[in-house]
Amino acid sequence: MIQVVKHPLVQAKLTRLRSTTTSKTEFRRLVREITGLLVYAATADWETEVTIVQTPLAECRGTRLAGRVCCVTILRAGLAMEEGVQALIPDAETGIIGLYRDPATLEAVEYYRKLPPDIAECQVLLVDPMLATGHTLVKAVTALKQQNVGNLKLITILAAPEGVETLKDHFGDTVEIYTAALDAGLNEHGYILPGLGDAGDRIFGTR
Numbered sequence: 188m189i190q191v192v193k194h195p196l197v198q199a200k201l202t203r204l205r206s207t208t209t210s211k212t213e214f215r216r217l218v219r220e221i222t223g224l225l226v227y228a229a230t231a232d233w234e235t236e237v238t239i240v241q242t243p244l245a246e247c248r249g250t251r252l253a254g255r256v257c258c259v260t261i262l263r264a265g266l267a268m269e270e271g272v273q274a275l276i277p278d279a280e281t282g283i284i285g286l287y288r289d290p291a292t293l294e295a296v297e298y299y300r301k302l303p304p305d306i307a308e309c310q311v312l313l314v315d316p317m318l319a320t321g322h323t324l325v326k327a328v329t330a331l332k333q334q335n336v337g338n339l340k341l342i343t344i345l346a347a348p349e350g351v352e353t354l355k356d357h358f359g360d361t362v363e364i365y366t367a368a369l370d371a372g373l374n375e376h377g378y379i380l381p382g383l384g385d386a387g388d389r390i391f392g393t394r
């Protein structure tokens with residue numbers, strides 16, 4: 188299942204994000220903000236439980252999230268998205284998976300993994316700005332499924348149809364994808380078109 192969040196705020200921010208005139212500072216802020224809006228959409232069906240709070244005037248019945256939440260970030264570009272998740276869900280635990288894309292084969296190579304040992308008990312938000320070939324995310328989702336994660340949503344700023352198909356081939360409908368746009372496709376280097384360029388380089392100013 189893929190949900191493209193068409194909200195005007197998301198689409199206007201995405202347009203700024205794509206532009207070559209957008210500075211590193213603005214790019215990073217936009218990634219955080221779009222992530223927050225995607226998370227807002229992705230968590231709309233999450234269960235809550237009743238909690239009682241004391242206001243300055245009276246006791247009041249309220250709600251809180253029912254379960255634990257873990258945000259799993261894919262290094263390095265996912266880091267800016269993690270800030271967007273933490274802004275909305277400050278109690279979220281953090282998992283990190285380090286993967287790089289071999290430029291020759293476009294295959295993903297894992298070099299780091301640190302997840303909460305009992306992550307299977309959490310509702311997991313996996314964040315990576317670009318669902319391109321899908322190779323990186325296949326590796327990441329496989330790692331999570333090996334730890335019996337069942338409740339998993341992928342938050343990605345942009346998706347390519349090739350990546351969506353790859354995830355579907357591997358995991359069927361068990362990974363719900365929330366994105367700001369489904370772009371046209373990939374170029375020969377595995378970059379999304381029209382896309383926004385290299386998300387990591389634009390977040391960290393490394394080009």
Ligand code: URA
Binds near residue numbers: 377378379383384387
């Ligand atoms: N990763 C990026 O940063 N950009 C793309 O277009 C594809 C993968």
